[in-house]
Amino acid sequence: MNCDWTRDNIVLYIYEELPDDAKFALERHVQHCVTCRKELESARGFKDNMAALPVEEISPNLLTSCRMELQEGLEHAHQSRTWGRFVFDVAGWMQQIKLAPALATALLMIGFAGGTITAYNVLPRGKGPIGVEGPQAPAVANIAGIDSVASQENSNQVTIKYETLTPQTYSGDINDPNIRNLLLLATRNTRNDAVTLETIDILKAKPEDSAVREALIYALRYDRNPGVRLKALGGLKSYVKDDVHVRDAVLEALRTDTNAGVRAEAIGLLDPVKADSSVRDTLLVLAERDQNKYIRSESKRILGSTPNLD
Numbered sequence: 477m478n479c480d481w482t483r484d485n486i487v488l489y490i491y492e493e494l495p496d497d498a499k500f501a502l503e504r505h506v507q508h509c510v511t512c513r514k515e516l517e518s519a520r521g522f523k524d525n526m527a528a529l530p531v532e533e534i535s536p537n538l539l540t541s542c543r544m545e546l547q548e549g550l551e552h553a554h555q556s557r558t559w560g561r562f563v564f565d566v567a568g569w570m571q572q573i574k575l576a577p578a579l580a581t582a583l584l585m586i587g588f589a590g591g592t593i594t595a596y597n598v599l600p601r602g603k604g605p606i607g608v609e610g611p612q613a614p615a616v617a618n619i620a621g622i623d624s625v626a627s628q629e630n631s632n633q634v635t636i637k638y639e640t641l642t643p644q645t646y647s648g649d650i651n652d653p654n655i656r657n658l659l660l661l662a663t664r665n666t667r668n669d670a671v672t673l674e675t676i677d678i679l680k681a682k683p684e685d686s687a688v689r690e691a692l693i694y695a696l697r698y699d700r701n702p703g704v705r706l707k708a709l710g711g712l713k714s715y716v717k718d719d720v721h722v723r724d725a726v727l728e729a730l731r732t733d734t735n736a737g738v739r740a741e742a743i744g745l746l747d748p749v750k751a752d753s754s755v756r757d758t759l760l761v762l763a764e765r766d767q768n769k770y771i772r773s774e775s776k777r778i779l780g781s782t783p784n785l786d
Contacts, residue, residue, distance in 0.1 A: 479505075482512045486519045622662035625674040634678060636662070650678065656685070663691040669701045676704055680711025689715060693725045702735035709741050716745050723749060727758055736768060743774050750778050 482505050488494045489502050506513040623637040627650075635647045636658045648655045662675040676695055679688050689712065696708040709729065715722040723746075730742040746755050756779070763775035 479509060479512055482506065482509070483515055486512075486516050489516070490519055490523055619658070619661060621667075622658065622671055622675070623668070625659070625662055625671050625678065627674070627678055634659070650682070656688075660687060660691050663695050669704070672699065672701065672704050673707065676707040676711065680707060683711050683715055689719070689722065693721065696725050696729055702738050705729065705733065705735065705738045706741055709738065709745065713745055717749050723752065723755070727754065730762070730771075731758065736770070739768065739771055740774075743771060743778075747778055750782050756782075
């Protein structure tokens, strides 16, 4: 037991979050350490002073913002855990190989044989070098950017031109996983507004896909083009009622978007969920304080149509 550990865990102790064994060890330490005992008394005093203050009501803006940040944090943590499964201790493995020359020789032979077989299977029989006939599955990790996206009228076919070391093209049905991955990449990895608009226009037809829905939310929150944000709102429309993350994103757009058209579209999507407390609280604020006359009047109209909620 040391002072650094004690100071790091004092807050957990005063809020009854330490396990029993750690709690007992901390209590024994502060009995003999004057400095840590003073630190504990100071933390308790601060807690008591904070508890004496009146509890402020959480604003709908803060609540919505916290929900979005929590969602982003959970997604980031999930991605970190996913990639963590593939972390491989190459140095340790190579050390073991050096200690097992027979195993190293066997692996070398297997690798050589595997490479020969793979080359034989990949090369077209009797055609020499590999050609460019037919679609080649894109390696998303090697894609530098999306150059263009085009859909065929009255068809599910989508053609995407993307860059690696040289521009490449991949065509396929909208339900093709490779097409889906390229479209999702295009929502965040292009500087061409026309490409983003075409991409969102295609994706909004499949909002039942959770990854597509997240891409639409991202575009609504961060894309600099108001036309893209409007298209994203259109794609999210049918999920405002049942998906709280979509609802929070629409509320955020209503409060903070710099484009009047986007805000007008956002408030129109909230009418079916006007009974939601976060929606109603936001509308109450906007009805009184918003600088946009249309937003104020629409907020009052929606609130006026639900007088029984008071």
